Amino acid sequence: MLKGDTNEKNYTVRPKIIINAVTTKQRSGGGFQIASNFIARTLTDESAEWFYTVSQDFDDACGKMMSETDDGHYFVVPTQPDAKSYLDTRRRLKQIENDVKPDLIYSIVAPSYFSFSQKEIMEHDNAWDTNMTRLAFSTLNLRQKCFFLAKGWLVRRLLRRAYGFFTQSETVKNGIVKATGNERVKVIPNVLPLTFQTIDAERERIWHDTLSIVFVAAPSKHKNLSIIPEVALRLRNEYGLSNFRFIVTIPKENPYSKEFQLSAERLSVEEHIENVGFQTQEQLKALYLRCDIGFFPSVLETFSATLLEYMKFRLPIVATDLPFNREVTLDAALYFEPRNAKQAAEAIARIANDEDLRAQLIDKGLARLRQYDDYEKNYQEKVDFLKQIISENNTNE
Numbered sequence: 001m002l003k004g005d006t007n008e009k010n011y012t013v014r015p016k017i018i019i020n021a022v023t024t025k026q027r028s029g030g031g032f033q034i035a036s037n038f039i040a041r042t043l044t045d046e047s048a049e050w051f052y053t054v055s056q057d058f059d060d061a062c063g064k065m066m067s068e069t070d071d072g073h074y075f076v077v078p079t080q081p082d083a084k085s086y087l088d089t090r091r092r093l094k095q096i097e098n099d100v101k102p103d104l105i106y107s108i109v110a111p112s113y114f115s116f117s118q119k120e121i122m123e124h125d126n127a128w129d130t131n132m133t134r135l136a137f138s139t140l141n142l143r144q145k146c147f148f149l150a151k152g153w154l155v156r157r158l159l160r161r162a163y164g165f166f167t168q169s170e171t172v173k174n175g176i177v178k179a180t181g182n183e184r185v186k187v188i189p190n191v192l193p194l195t196f197q198t199i200d201a202e203r204e205r206i207w208h209d210t211l212s213i214v215f216v217a218a219p220s221k222h223k224n225l226s227i228i229p230e231v232a233l234r235l236r237n238e239y240g241l242s243n244f245r246f247i248v249t250i251p252k253e254n255p256y257s258k259e260f261q262l263s264a265e266r267l268s269v270e271e272h273i274e275n276v277g278f279q280t281q282e283q284l285k286a287l288y289l290r291c292d293i294g295f296f297p298s299v300l301e302t303f304s305a306t307l308l309e310y311m312k313f314r315l316p317i318v319a320t321d322l323p324f325n326r327e328v329t330l331d332a333a334l335y336f337e338p339r340n341a342k343q344a345a346e347a348i349a350r351i352a353n354d355e356d357l358r359a360q361l362i363d364k365g366l367a368r369l370r371q372y373d374d375y376e377k378n379y380q381e382k383v384d385f386l387k388q389i390i391s392e393n394n395t396n397e
Contacts, residue, residue: 111158130175136300168303234345311365332364
């Protein structure tokens, strides 16, 4: 019998919660950071008995952090979804649930493509599935459009299995309610990743000899990376800038890395673009310190922590003029129409040539960041909601 097992549920003892992170992938965006930060914090939280079902990808990246986890509390399965291992993984998850007898499942990157007997709270922050816009859809080719339509249909069906949800914005909450009919949705805005919160925000405001404009993003269509070569061309030809570079974080093994390089070569701006490849949070700290402007051309987001990271490292921001960006940055950024490379270049040139504007944007960013720098509050709100659901279940039994 595992630690904490009883024949009958006893809610006078610590609740048992399984954190389900079997779909967590290190290079798939913000979901990995949310999972790793939350799981790291649970390791010092004794208010609940935590169990973990995680992907092999998570274990490869964070296994050392989990090395002192009690036996029978930490389980690693092949990263999902994966057709070859799906049936074996499903059986194993069922067995783990039967052995642990949890009070609740928290699927931290959802959906996990598995169903559970116990009630499940899903964290869902993928706007493609519940809040797709015409603008974002128009960035896809025919094959991708078919894929996202089919995937969205499947995901919405899976979401209907959930007892409740976490999400990061009211906009996505409305999308979830519309897609599932479930109004048990807790909105908890994203916060600055835990690893960045000890960085000294009062560091010297350095403006480098080579203007470095960074965009930290995975190479997904909605990130709108394809606009960068044209923006670079306009910065050079129309605004007279020569000593600058865009820094992007496209994994070198990703097929889009070559495509992106070719698009830069076609416009003869390859000397103004540097791809540093995938960056861990530790590597990002060093990267941000050598950059001057944070660029964010995405056309579809839920709530991007990248904007918070830009603010933390005192980078004035140039972003698409879309609600999900304005909700986070307000007047701490210059905005441009999503497909307008000329406007984007103009905004960057304004910042490059106006020291007072840079200082104003940095100060506004630091002020705005105070709304999003309390990770402990974010964590506790999630835990309180999970315990509230457990308490309601106990009352109704």
